[in-house]
Amino acid sequence: MDFNPDSWKSLPEGWRRQLASQLDDGETLIGWFETDLDHGLHYVAGLVALTNRRLLADKPHVENSVFTNAASSNSEANGHSTAWQSWPLSSDLELRAADEAGIGTLELFNPTGRLAYWRHTAARTASARRLESQWSTLQARRSHAAVDASTGPTVCPSCGAIITASDGMCTACAPGPPPPPVSSLFRLVTFAKPRATMVVLGLVLTFAGTAASLVPLYLTMPLINNVLVPRFNGQPVSVQLAYWYLAGLFGSAILAWLLNWGRLYVTSWVSERIASDLRTQTYSHLQQLSLEFFGGKRTGDLMSRISNDTDRICVFLSVSLVDFISDTVMIVMAAAVLLYASPLLALCTLVTFPIIVWLVYGVRRRLRHGFDQSTVAAAHLNSVLADTIPGIRVVKAFAQEHREIERFDRADRHLVSINDRVNIVWSFFGPIIGFLTELGLLAVWIASVWMIFHDQINLGIIYLFTGALGRFYARLESMLRIVYSTQRAAASSHRIFEILDRVPTVPEPTKPVHPSRLEGRIELRGVRFKYGTREVLHGIDMQIEPGEMIGLVGPTGAGKSTLINLICRFFDVAEGEILVDGVDIRSYPVAEYRKHIGIVLQDPFLFYGTIAENIAYGRPDASQAEIVAAARAARAHEFILQLPDGYDSLVGERGQSLSGGERQRISIARALLINPRILILDEATSSVDTETEREIQIALDNLIRGRTTIAIAHRLSTLRKADRLVVVERGQIAEIGKHAQLLHDGGAYARLHKAQMELVQGVGI
Amino acid sequence: MTHRISTTFDFSLEHDAFGRLVLTMPDGAQHVGVHPVRGFPISDPRRGVAVCTVEGRELAWIDEMDQLSPAARGVLEAELAQREFLPIIKRIFRVSLQTNPCEWEVETDRGRTKFLLKSGDDVRRLENQRALVTDAHGIRYLIPDPESLDRHSRRILERYL
Numbered sequence: 001m002d003f004n005p006d007s008w009k010s011l012p013e014g015w016r017r018q019l020a021s022q023l024d025d026g027e028t029l030i031g032w033f034e035t036d037l038d039h040g041l042h043y044v045a046g047l048v049a050l051t052n053r054r055l056l057a058d059k060p061h062v063e064n065s066v067f068t069n070a071a072s073s074n075s076e077a078n079g080h081s082t083a084w085q086s087w088p089l090s091s092d093l094e095l096r097a098a099d100e101a102g103i104g105t106l107e108l109f110n111p112t113g114r115l116a117y118w119r120h121t122a123a124r125t126a127s128a129r130r131l132e133s134q135w136s137t138l139q140a141r142r143s144h145a146a147v148d149a150s151t152g153p154t155v156c157p158s159c160g161a162i163i164t165a166s167d168g169m170c171t172a173c174a175p176g177p178p179p180p181p182v183s184s185l186f187r188l189v190t191f192a193k194p195r196a197t198m199v200v201l202g203l204v205l206t207f208a209g210t211a212a213s214l215v216p217l218y219l220t221m222p223l224i225n226n227v228l229v230p231r232f233n234g235q236p237v238s239v240q241l242a243y244w245y246l247a248g249l250f251g252s253a254i255l256a257w258l259l260n261w262g263r264l265y266v267t268s269w270v271s272e273r274i275a276s277d278l279r280t281q282t283y284s285h286l287q288q289l290s291l292e293f294f295g296g297k298r299t300g301d302l303m304s305r306i307s308n309d310t311d312r313i314c315v316f317l318s319v320s321l322v323d324f325i326s327d328t329v330m331i332v333m334a335a336a337v338l339l340y341a342s343p344l345l346a347l348c349t350l351v352t353f354p355i356i357v358w359l360v361y362g363v364r365r366r367l368r369h370g371f372d373q374s375t376v377a378a379a380h381l382n383s384v385l386a387d388t389i390p391g392i393r394v395v396k397a398f399a400q401e402h403r404e405i406e407r408f409d410r411a412d413r414h415l416v417s418i419n420d421r422v423n424i425v426w427s428f429f430g431p432i433i434g435f436l437t438e439l440g441l442l443a444v445w446i447a448s449v450w451m452i453f454h455d456q457i458n459l460g461i462i463y464l465f466t467g468a469l470g471r472f473y474a475r476l477e478s479m480l481r482i483v484y485s486t487q488r489a490a491a492s493s494h495r496i497f498e499i500l501d502r503v504p505t506v507p508e509p510t511k512p513v514h515p516s517r518l519e520g521r522i523e524l525r526g527v528r529f530k531y532g533t534r535e536v537l538h539g540i541d542m543q544i545e546p547g548e549m550i551g552l553v554g555p556t557g558a559g560k561s562t563l564i565n566l567i568c569r570f571f572d573v574a575e576g577e578i579l580v581d582g583v584d585i586r587s588y589p590v591a592e593y594r595k596h597i598g599i600v601l602q603d604p605f606l607f608y609g610t611i612a613e614n615i616a617y618g619r620p621d622a623s624q625a626e627i628v629a630a631a632r633a634a635r636a637h638e639f640i641l642q643l644p645d646g647y648d649s650l651v652g653e654r655g656q657s658l659s660g661g662e663r664q665r666i667s668i669a670r671a672l673l674i675n676p677r678i679l680i681l682d683e684a685t686s687s688v689d690t691e692t693e694r695e696i697q698i699a700l701d702n703l704i705r706g707r708t709t710i711a712i713a714h715r716l717s718t719l720r721k722a723d724r725l726v727v728v729e730r731g732q733i734a735e736i737g738k739h740a741q742l743l744h745d746g747g748a749y750a751r752l753h754k755a756q757m758e759l760v761q762g763v764g765i
Numbered sequence: 766m767t768h769r770i771s772t773t774f775d776f777s778l779e780h781d782a783f784g785r786l787v788l789t790m791p792d793g794a795q796h797v798g799v800h801p802v803r804g805f806p807i808s809d810p811r812r813g814v815a816v817c818t819v820e821g822r823e824l825a826w827i828d829e830m831d832q833l834s835p836a837a838r839g840v841l842e843a844e845l846a847q848r849e850f851l852p853i854i855k856r857i858f859r860v861s862l863q864t865n866p867c868e869w870e871v872e873t874d875r876g877r878t879k880f881l882l883k884s885g886d887d888v889r890r891l892e893n894q895r896a897l898v899t900d901a902h903g904i905r906y907l908i909p910d911p912e913s914l915d916r917h918s919r920r921i922l923e924r925y926l
Contacts, residue, residue, distance in 0.1 A: 612805065624813055625828065628804060641802045642821050644903070648807035650889075 007031055015047050018058065022084050027051045031134040033106065033127045037119040041103065048106065048118055050134055055095070055108065056086040060116040087115065091143055097132040099125050099535060106131070129575075184493040185486065188313065191274045191281075202266040203325065209259035210329040215252035217467050218337065219245055225460030267322045275314030282306055282499050289499075290506040291570040300383030305499060308378060309492035316489035320482055327479040334472040341461050341468070348447040349469055352440040356433060356476070363429045364483055370422035371491040377415040379495075384411050426484055433480055437473040444469055506572055506590055513587040518580060518596045520546040520677040520708030522567065526576035529562055536562045538731040539576070546677075549704055551713035551722035553752055558728040560712045564680050567710065568597055580678070598676035600703070602683065604667030606658075611640055612647040614666060618674040626673060633702040634669035635695040636662065661692035668699045679703060681711035683718060716756060725749060776825060778816075778840045786844050788816055788824055796824055801845050807891060814841065852878070854898065854908045857918040866901070873906065880904065888925035896926060 007029045011019065019029070031050045038044040038059065046059040087093060087108065094109040104125050107117040120128060192199055223245040231237045283306055294302075338346040388395060388404045395404055444465065451457040522544040529537040536559045544550055552560045565571050567578060569585055578585050585593055595618070606614045615630055616622040622630075627647065631637040639662055643649040651658060651666075658666070671679065681700070697717060704711075704721075713719050720739055727735040727748045734748045742749035777789045781797065788796045796818060804813030816825040830838055852873035861868040865884045871877070880900035882888070887899040896908040908914070911922050 610808075612808070624805060624809060628813065628826075638817075638821055638823055641804065641815050641817060641823065646802065646804045646806050647813075648805050 018084075019047065019049055019056070022056055022086075023051065024053070027053050030138060031131050033118075033120075033131040034124065035106070035118045035120045036124055037103070037121060039117070039119055041119060046118065048131065050131060050138065052089075052138070054086040054088050055093075055135075056084060057116065057118065058084045060085050060118060085116070089138070089142065091139065093139075095132055095135040097125070097128040099128070104128055184497045185490045187497060188274070188278075188317075188493055191277050192270070194277070195270050195273055198266055198270045202263060202270055202322070205259055205263035205266060206322065206326045207329055209256055209263050210326050210333060212252055212256040212259050214330070214333050214337065214471075215256075216249045217464065217471070219248050219252070220467065221341075221460045221464040223249075224463050225458060229459055263322070263326075268318045271314055271318030271321075274317055275310050278313060278496060279306060279310045282310070282496055285500055285502075288504055289502055290504045291565075292505050293502060298379075298383040298386065300381075300386030301379040302499075303386060304375075304379040304382040305495050308382070309375065309495050312492040313489050313496070316485050316492075320485035320489070324479060324482045324486075327475040327482075330475045331472060331479065334468045334475070337468045338465060338472065341464050342451075342457060344451070345444055345447050345457075345465055348443045349440050349472070351443050352436045356436055356480070359429065359432065359436075360480055360483060363425060364487060366425045367422060367483060367487040368490060370418065370425065371488045372494070373418045374415070374422060374488075375491045375495060377411070377418050381408070381411045381415055384408050430481070433477055437477060440473060441466075441469060506569055508589055509587050511587070512589045513583050515581070515583075515588050515592055515596060518677045520544075521581050522678065522708060522710075523579040523582075524563075524576070525579070527563075527566065527573050527578060528575040529559075529566060529571065530574055531562075535574075536731050537566075540728075540731075540733060542726065542733065542736075544708060544710070546708050547706055548723045549709040549711065549721065551711050551719050551725045552728055553713055553719065553725060553749065554728035554734070555752075559731045560728050561682065563728070564682060564710065564712065567678075568599060568680060569593060595674065596676055597678045597680060598671035598674055598703075598707075599680045600664075600667050600671050600682065604663045604670075606651050606663060606666060608650070608652060610645075610648045610650055611643070611666060614651060615647075615669045615673055617670055622673055627669075630669040630673040631666075633672050633699065634665045635699040635702075636665035636669050639665075659692075661689075661696060664696055665699055668696075668703055672703055677707060679707045679709040679711075681709060681713075683712055683714045716753075719753070727752070776837075778837045780840065780844075786840070790824070799824060800848065801841050803845070803849075806849070807897065814845075816841075850904065852904075852906050854906050854914075854918075856915060857921045860921050869898075869900075871906070880906075885925055888922075890926050896922065 008016070011029075011032055012034070015032070015034070019032075023029070029049060029051055033048045035046040035048065036043060038046065044059070046057065048055070048057040048060075050056075092110050093115075096107050096109065098105050098107070099122060104120045104122060105117055106120065106128050108115045223242070227237050227242045227245065286302065286306070335346070338349065384407055388407070395401060448457060448462050448465070452462075522542075524540050524542040527537055527540040528535065540559075540563065542550075552563065554560055562571075566573055567585075569590060572586065580588075580593075598618075607617065612624075612627050613620075615627050619626075624647075628637060631640055631647075640647055640649070681704075697715075700718070701721075711718055711722065713722065713725075719725060722739065724736060725739060725742055726733055727742070729748055735742055735745070737745070737749075743753060775791045779787055779789075781787050785798045786800060788799045790796070798819050799816050800819070802815045802817050803810055804815060811830055812828060814827045814830060815823050816827070817823050827833060827841075830841070833841065852875045854871045854873050856872040858870040858872065860870075860882075866881055868879055868881050870879045880902075882898065883901050889897045889899070891897055894911060896911050898906045898908065900906070908922070911919065911926070914922065
């Protein structure tokens with residue numbers, strides 16, 4: 001693992017030659033690390049290599065004051081001056097990797113000071129750490145010390161491959177790359193497949209309806225040529241013939257009406273269902289995505305996607321697309337009629353056609369771009385609403401209504417300006433098409449006049465022609481209007497597929513281990529985690545016995561909430577592992593694992609529903625007696641009875657009509673009901689009156705009894721009850737021990753405790 | 766001060782001379798002026814009744830009313846009937862406006878009445894199709910079976926549900 005024979009193979013070609021020239025005989029490459037920044041933080045590539053004898057680097061930033069133990073050889077390569085330097089391995093040297101805020105530093109120390117350092121971006125952090133661990137393993141071997149296996153690279157519990165990505169995802173288990181970016185509109189076809197028969201029926205009806213509406217046109221030709229014109233010229237014509245033609249016209253009108261009615265019904269039925277499928281699939285996929293996705297998205301944006309964007313697609317499918325298909329059919333049939341009637345005239349009409357096509361193409365891109373912007377602006381508007389309406393209490397408390405109005409106005413103005421731009425393009429485009437079609441018609445009239453004067457054509461054909469032509473261009477115009485709705489729908493469907501293509505980053509295991517009754521033994525080994533580029537946990541090792549209560553204490557930002565998130569598997573560790581009952585939690589199916597964990601958070605979120613529904617949220621099939629028992633144990637039963645509807649009382653968004661202490665206790669009841677083996681408690685920092693505080697204390701005592709509990713503790717009483725206290729500072733465990741012991745030791749805990757006591761006593765005055 | 770919560774049903778309930786409800790616990794302790802509270806008044810009124818003191822402390826919890834002696838049950842039911850007012854709407858004559866707030870004129874099992882409905886949210890659908898209407902004063906009206914109403918009433922209700 002440390003003597004990696006693949007090191008050479010994985011080294012990029014350019015470096016291989018350079019490095020080869022630097023190595024001595026018998027020197028083997030163990031690991032390497034490619035930096036991407038120089039010490040001035042410009043993008044320059046460099047290399048640090050670890051061999052069994054030395055640490056080599058080109059372009060190190062060497063501290064001028066400590067220029068010892070370095071053997072350097074200059075060489076010019078690729079036009080950059082490279083000064084390779086090396087440090088022979090010795091036991092007093094230390095290599096350390098650190099990173100913060102997107103920039104990392106790899107440093108080489110000896111007892112007197114820093115010898116050299118290298119900078120890199122966060123993208124290379126994993127490689128830097130790998131080199132660091134290879135270094136420490138090598139140093140350990142040299143001094144024959146035991147190699148600490150727990151700091152080795154993380155192994156994927158499902159497939160056994162080494163996880164190299166810095167976000168903790170196993171690339172071997174991860175699903176393949178997303179499908180190539182075909183126009184998202186075409187991907188809607190997958191939603192149409194289940195309704196294939198109805199879709200086909202709709203298409204058939206469209207064809208038939210369009211054909212039926214062309215029949216009258218075709219009948220007028222003989223009506224004019226064989227009846228009206230000869231009669232006009234005085235020839236004998238039987239009225240019967242006229243009646244037949246008129247009857248035919250009437251009949252085809254009825255037929256067209258019936259067919260169109262059928263078509264409209266079928267197509268709207270299908271499009272409603274396709275939109276419904278789209279909505280439900282998107283929402284259910286959204287529910288499966290992990291917390292990391294939601295952290296980066298605004299609520300209003302997601303809501304807008306599921307409601308507005310699917311709505312647009314539905315309208316597109318039921319109205320625009322159907323019109324488009326019937327228009328296309330009409331155009332093709334009309335063109336056929338025209339060509340049949342008079343090829344020469346037909347060619348004249350199509351004179352302007354190429355220009356129109358070219359214009360359409362040009363405008364399509366501009367419209368698409370405009371619509372992409374427009375949907376984003378609309379989502380942003382929604383986000384402003386989703387933000388301020390739930391927080392309306394804060395708005396009113398600080399009397400910032402005018403500011404929120406202004407914020408909404410800004411978003412609205414932005415939307416209007418984007419729509420304006422789209423409309424400018426469209427308002428230019430639309431009438432131009434009309435103008436060009438008029439030109440086309442003019443060309444036809446010119447040609448007809450010429451042909452009449454040369455006796456090449458009769459009135460009937462001209463009438464047929466102008467009729468068909470009228471339809472041809474009318475349909476063409478409306479078909480081009482499709483461009484507008486198509487681009488709009490394409491932008492919307494793109495946003496929908498953005499969600500559907502997203503893969504949850506807390507993946508289900510490929511070989512799941514199903515947890516039966518968990519005991520609740522938790523073990524953390526070498527756990528590291530980072531939010532984005534900020535590493536929050538720097539290697540946590542901890543063991544918790546079943547039934548033990550652990551209190552996590554420490555200053556804010558120390559990483560306590562992160563630890564809890566990791567244990568609940570809202571996020572996956574970047575390095576290291578978390579084991580519950582000896583099994584890596586990544587081997588348990590996510591939902592099953594979480595059923596064994598009860599969570600009581602700082603700010604309890606209650607859904608819009610009855611109190612009974614909220615308490616039974618984790619187990620909707622719980623009986624009335626169980627709900628009441630849970631509420632009793634949570635000391636919530638009595639105040640619930642006081643409410644007008646008892647357990648059937650509706651608690652509004654965020655349980656507004658309840659006080660903080662009451663919501664806390666309902667949240668405790670909720671956790672009690674699922675009877676979890678592992679309990680996570682994130683204590684509320686808000687102070688409540690002593691009466692309620694006592695009630696909550698008793699409730700918590702009931703909750704904690706017999707369960708493995710990890711509590712982020714703020715209350716002194718909780719701290720005293722804890723079996724062990726863990727002091728977390730700056731992402732690492734500073735102290736572990738019992739309350740009395742830690743106080744006696746006078747370390748970090750003692751300080752925190754003293755500060756808290758002072759605070760409490762100050763309040764007492 | 767903790768009160769033992771009795772679930773063994775061998776307590777007795779009776780009205781005293783002043784019309785107050787008196788609960789006598791098995792150990793002889795007497796509590797005057799207690800009142801019954803339904804735990805699940807809307808979803809399951811017959812089960813889960815608590816007897817509480819005036820301050821709200823629970824004294825007894827009754828899972829099923831049938832578990833009580835007929836005498837106690839009668840007393841409890843009578844007391845609950847006094848406290849609960851839930852008219853059942855049999856017909857909706859008219860609603861004054863299309864928008865809310867509006868005035869409803871209805872026929873209930875307790876007679877004909879009018880009330881003001883503040884917003885559409887106050888008409889709530891319960892499980893098994895029942896509907897609950899809350900007026901501006903907080904008085905609730907139950908519609909046990911919207912489908913069985915006459916056509917006119919149904920059309921009005923459909924706008925809200």
